[in-house]
Amino acid sequence: xxxxxxxxxxxxxxxxxxxxxxxxxxxxxxxxxxxxxxxxxxxxxxxxxxxxxxxxxxxxxxxxxxxxxxxxxxxxxxxxxxxxxxxxxxxxxxxxxxxxxxxxxxxxxxxxxxxxxxxxxxxxxxxxxxxxxxxxxxxxxxxxxxxxxxxxxxxxxxxxxxxxxxxxxxxxxxxxxxxxxxxxxxxxxxxxxxxxxxxxxxxxxxxxxxxxxxxxxxxxxxxxxxxxxxxxxxxxxxxxxxxxxxxxxxxxxxxxxxxxxxxxxxxxxxxxxxxxxxxxxxxxxxxxxxxxxxxxxxxxxxxxxxxxxxxxxxxxxxxxxxxxxxxxxxxxxxxxxxxxxxxxxxxxxxxxxxxxxxxxxxxxxxxxxxxxxxxxxxxxxxxxxxxxxxxxxxxxxxxxxxxxxxxxxxxxxx
Numbered sequence: 510x511x512x513x514x515x516x517x518x519x520x521x522x523x524x525x526x527x528x529x530x531x532x533x534x535x536x537x538x539x540x541x542x543x544x545x546x547x548x549x550x551x552x553x554x555x556x557x558x559x560x561x562x563x564x565x566x567x568x569x570x571x572x573x574x575x576x577x578x579x580x581x582x583x584x585x586x587x588x589x590x591x592x593x594x595x596x597x598x599x600x601x602x603x604x605x606x607x608x609x610x611x612x613x614x615x616x617x618x619x620x621x622x623x624x625x626x627x628x629x630x631x632x633x634x635x636x637x638x639x640x641x642x643x644x645x646x647x648x649x650x651x652x653x654x655x656x657x658x659x660x661x662x663x664x665x666x667x668x669x670x671x672x673x674x675x676x677x678x679x680x681x682x683x684x685x686x687x688x689x690x691x692x693x694x695x696x697x698x699x700x701x702x703x704x705x706x707x708x709x710x711x712x713x714x715x716x717x718x719x720x721x722x723x724x725x726x727x728x729x730x731x732x733x734x735x736x737x738x739x740x741x742x743x744x745x746x747x748x749x750x751x752x753x754x755x756x757x758x759x760x761x762x763x764x765x766x767x768x769x770x771x772x773x774x775x776x777x778x779x780x781x782x783x784x785x786x787x788x789x790x791x792x793x794x795x796x797x798x799x800x801x802x803x804x805x806x807x808x809x810x811x812x813x814x815x816x817x818x819x820x821x822x823x824x825x826x827x828x829x830x831x832x833x834x835x836x837x838x839x840x841x842x843x844x845x846x847x848x849x850x851x852x853x854x855x856x857x858x859x860x861x862x863x864x865x866x867x868x869x870x871x872x873x874x875x876x877x878x879x880x881x882x883x884x885x886x887x888x889x890x891x892x893x894x895x896x897x898x899x900x901x902x903x904x905x906x907x908x909x910x911x912x913x914x915x916x917x918x919x920x921x922x923x
Contacts, residue, residue, distance in 0.1 A: 516825035516843065521585075523845050528581050530849075534901045535570050541898035542566060549915055553889040562892040565641050572637060576629040583625055594827035597835065611674045611834030612667060618838065619662075638748065641892060646747045657709055669694060670834075677817065677833040684810040691810070692803045699799065713740040713765060721771070724780050732873055734787050740765045745772075750891045755786040755795065773890055778883035781874050788869030794862045805851065813840050859907040864917055871921040881918045884911060 546559045554562070587593075600614045634651060638644035646654075672690055676683040698706070707713065716722050716739045729736035744751065744767035751770035764786055771779065789795055816822055817836050822843075828835050871877035888895065888911045897910050908914070 514821055514825045516819070516822045516839075520825060520839070520842050523842060524581065524584065527845055527849065528577065531577065531904070532574060534898070534904050535574055537898040538894070538901040539567060539570055541896050541901075542894070543896050547895055547912060549912070550885060550888070550895060553885045558889065558892075559895075561641070562889075562894070565892040566894045568637060568640075569633075572629075572633065576626075579629075580625065587621075588826060591827045593835065593838075594829065597828045597830075597832070601830075607678045607833065608671050608674045611832065612671060614832075614834050615670060615838075643748050643750055645745055645749060650747065654710060661706070661709065665698070673837075674833050677814070682814075684807075684814040687810050688807040691806050695802065695806070696799070711746065712743045714743075715739070716741055716766070721776050721779060724776050725783055728780050728784055728874065729787065732784070732787050732791065734790065736764065738764075739783070741768050741771060742766065743768055745769050751887060753782050753786055755789055769890075770887075773886060774883055775879075777874075777876060777879040778886070781870050781876065781880035782883050784870035784873045785866045785880060788866035788873070789862065791869060792862065792865050794866070801855075809844070812844070813837065816840050816843075853904060856903075856905065856907050860909045863908050863914070867914060867918055868921060871918055877918045877921045881915055884914060884918075 542563050544560070544563070546554055546556065550559075596614050596617050600610045600617070603610065603613065605613070631651075634644055634646055635648070669691070673687050676687045676690070680686055716725070722739070725739055726736060742765045749769055751767045751773060753764070753766045753770055755764050764783060766779065766783070770782070774782070813836065816839070817833060818831060820831065822839055823829070823831050823835060826835070826839055867880060870880050874880070887893070893911060895911055897906065902910055909917075
């Protein structure tokens with residue numbers, strides 16, 4: 510590990526540069542907060558609630574800056590003190606093959622990272638979210654979620670990582686085999702997740718017969734999208750925040766409404782929200798995202814294969830000998846600039862898709878005002894930031910700012 514090593518310099522510049530990029534974006538976002546309530550939200554916010562939403566943005570942003578600062582300092586200290594080299598020496602001394610050695614090394618790093626993040630997660634859940642009336646998670650639920658997440662990671666993540674390590678250790682052009690394997694597994698998981706994985710964390714109950722079910726069924730038939738299953742998810746088990754989502758494909762696709770969403774919205778508004786989710790499917794956004802994900806995975810694995818034999822890459826992190834598992838980790842650090850560019854482009858694409866889904870919902874239901882009202886209520890219930898800074902939006906927002914969405918919907922009402 511020497512400053513003359515180009516990988517060392519590149520990695521150090523990247524982690525510091527991207528920390529400051531996010532820092533400035535957050536500071537700009539705080540500076541964009543304005544005490545005047547936007548005119549179009551006066552029917553869902555009063556002065557006190559709007560001030561509360563801004564306080565929530567300030568506190569969560571400052572807490573995010575603090576946690577990312579500590580994480581950066583911990584990472585650099587671990588790196589400069591030879592932490593990667595120590596773990597490499599320790600795991601190799603156990604005498605296992607490359608696959609088992611890699612699994613143990615990655616498990617140690619993930620454990621250290623999780624332990625560092627745990628106090629921040631606890632504070633965020635039980636202090637910040639509690640202070641603003643969002644948290645409904647008990648400490649027991651929090652612990653059980655962690656145990657389930659760990660079990661799921663071991664059951665799914667470990668075999669996938671083992672397969673990748675085996676392929677890269679044994680085969681030429683391993684990235685191609687890995688691409689086929691990972692893509693196939695991703696499609697399988699996307700198919701089975703609604704039935705077997707999501708229910709591990711939340712209870713999904715079929716929407717009962719009644720006015721809402723009748724209205725939703727009629728809307729689905731009008732869209733040529735038979736809704737075999739609309740589920741109610743017990744989101745209130747963990748938070749008062751509300752949402753709806755579409756997941757899966759084929760016979761296992763699922764549209765789910767948070768129970769908090771149903772409690773706070775009218776039938777007309779809920780139908781508009783579901784029409785928006787159907788819009789993503791009808792506009793082929795789901796398929797496009799899956800296709801891009803597969804291509805992105807292939808490109809990543811190919812580029813990764815170019816780094817595997819670079820001795821300087823490993824000495825930059827004080828690791829004596831090349832290994833596939835550390836190549837994965839170090840490549841992830843060096844790839845951050847490209848990954849950030851891709852994430853920005855994906856965010857721009859996602860915002861375009863949200864506008865299209867809004868327009869589809871407005872056209873399908875014939876009542877743009879219903880979706881407008883639903884979105885305004887969601888912003889109010891979730892204490893959303895109504896005036897985000899454009900630079901912060903550019904870097905981070907997968908959905909357009911709420912005011913921009915309302916302007917676009919207003920055009921469909923005319």
